[in-house]
Amino acid sequence: MLAWYAEHARDLPWRRPGPPEKRAWPVLVSEVMLQQTPVARVEPVWRAWLHRWPEPAALAAEPAGEAVRAWGRLGYPRRALRLHAAAGAVVERHGGRVPSDQAELRALPGVGAYTAAAVGAFAFDQRVAVVDTNVRRVLARTVQGKAQPAPALTAAETALAVAVLPEAPSDDPVLPARWSVAVMELGALVCTARAPRCGACPVVDLCAWQRAGAPPDDGPARRGQAWHGTDRQVRGRLLALLREAPGPLDAAALSVAWDDDAQRERCLASLVTDGLVVPAEGGWALPG
DNA sequence: AAGCCGTGGCG
DNA sequence: TCGCCAAGGCT
Numbered sequence: 001m002l003a004w005y006a007e008h009a010r011d012l013p014w015r016r017p018g019p020p021e022k023r024a025w026p027v028l029v030s031e032v033m034l035q036q037t038p039v040a041r042v043e044p045v046w047r048a049w050l051h052r053w054p055e056p057a058a059l060a061a062e063p064a065g066e067a068v069r070a071w072g073r074l075g076y077p078r079r080a081l082r083l084h085a086a087a088g089a090v091v092e093r094h095g096g097r098v099p100s101d102q103a104e105l106r107a108l109p110g111v112g113a114y115t116a117a118a119v120g121a122f123a124f125d126q127r128v129a130v131v132d133t134n135v136r137r138v139l140a141r142t143v144q145g146k147a148q149p150a151p152a153l154t155a156a157e158t159a160l161a162v163a164v165l166p167e168a169p170s171d172d173p174v175l176p177a178r179w180s181v182a183v184m185e186l187g188a189l190v191c192t193a194r195a196p197r198c199g200a201c202p203v204v205d206l207c208a209w210q211r212a213g214a215p216p217d218d219g220p221a222r223r224g225q226a227w228h229g230t231d232r233q234v235r236g237r238l239l240a241l242l243r244e245a246p247g248p249l250d251a252a253a254l255s256v257a258w259d260d261d262a263q264r265e266r267c268l269a270s271l272v273t274d275g276l277v278v279p280a281e282g283g284w285a286l287p288g
Numbered sequence: 289a290a291g292c293c294g295t296g297g298c299g
Numbered sequence: 300t301c302g303c304c305a306a307g308g309c310t
Contacts, residue, residue: 034306041296041305075294075305082308112308122306132306152289153307184306193304194299224302225292236294274293292310298303 002175004202005182008189012039013047015181020124024098026050027123031115032083037074039188045072056087057096065286068276069243077239081275082110100124113158117180127168127176129161134187135180139164141191145208147217148193234258234267239276242286250283 009015014023014030029049033042049070053059059067064084071080086108090098098119099105105116113131120126136149139160149157166179190197198204198214209215227233237257241249258264268284271277278287 031306036293036305036307037295038297038305073295075296076307078293079308110308114307118306130306133304134306188306222303223291224304227294230292232293239294289310293308295305297305299301 024123056090059087085109121177121180125174125177130180131161134184138187141209142207248280248283248285
């Protein structure tokens with residue numbers, strides 16, 4: 001696995017070498033952006049963010065609306081709000097430095113079990129189990145012999161990820177962190193959800209799923225998320241208008257986002273509740 | 289603890 | 300075409 005990673009790892013900008021205290025902020029930003037969003041879409045936005053806000057204090061000094069606008073079309077814009085709030089917390093509680101402690105990371109807005117582990121491993125080289133959808137899929141196949149992991153993360157999966165996490169040899173303390181990123185990368189590039197490239201897999205010979213003849217998923221059918229006509233679609237349209245506008249938009253300007261008045265107004269109210277939109281002189285705007 | 293929360297590319 | 304899926308978190 002490690003040899004495969006050494007040869008095939010993508011050259012992603014947030015992976016560039018450097019001291020942990022320099023990597024932590026870029027890694028944190030990348031990890032939040034990568035929550036449910038593909039690498040290709042994240043990369044240009046990440047570059048713009050890091051250029052504009054090279055450290056947490058720079059972001060914290062600006063209004064949350066700037067973070068939302070710079071988020072662009074990455075989706076789930078509450079992440080932008082949380083990242084802005086996390087920057088503020090880093091400044092207030094940690095002197096402007098992203099903490100390395102797992103509990104302190106978890107206490108930051110938008111940082112859950114995965115992201116805290118990812119920052120710990122990828123920025124601070126910690127030996128922590130990083131369990132994302134890629135890792136879950138790789139372990140489900142190679143160890144559990146299943147086509148797909150369970151719909152939701154289970155305690156057993158976390159325990160399995162901990163169990164397979166290698167110990168650090170005395171001459172290579174970073175090996176466990178490298179293992180974590182290697183498993184993720186394998187899931188992203190080879191052991192993919194749709195059409196896994198098992199012919200290119202370095203561990204195909206010991207993969208339980210392959211040995212079992214690659215049986216199809218036997219779990220319950222996954223519930224696809226509805227989209228058309230949902231509040232998410234309406235909220236997305238409203239926020240897209242506000243992102244592009246230089247200033248506040250009035251009710252008439254926002255009405256083009258959606259025909260159904262009641263649903264549109266409900267969604268606008270929910271955006272206000274979330275803090276993504278604020279009432280402003282002459283209508284509504286991103287939080288200034 | 290299910291359900292909600294964006295967006296766009298791909299098979 | 301259209302459902303699936305992409306480095307989850309929060310309530």
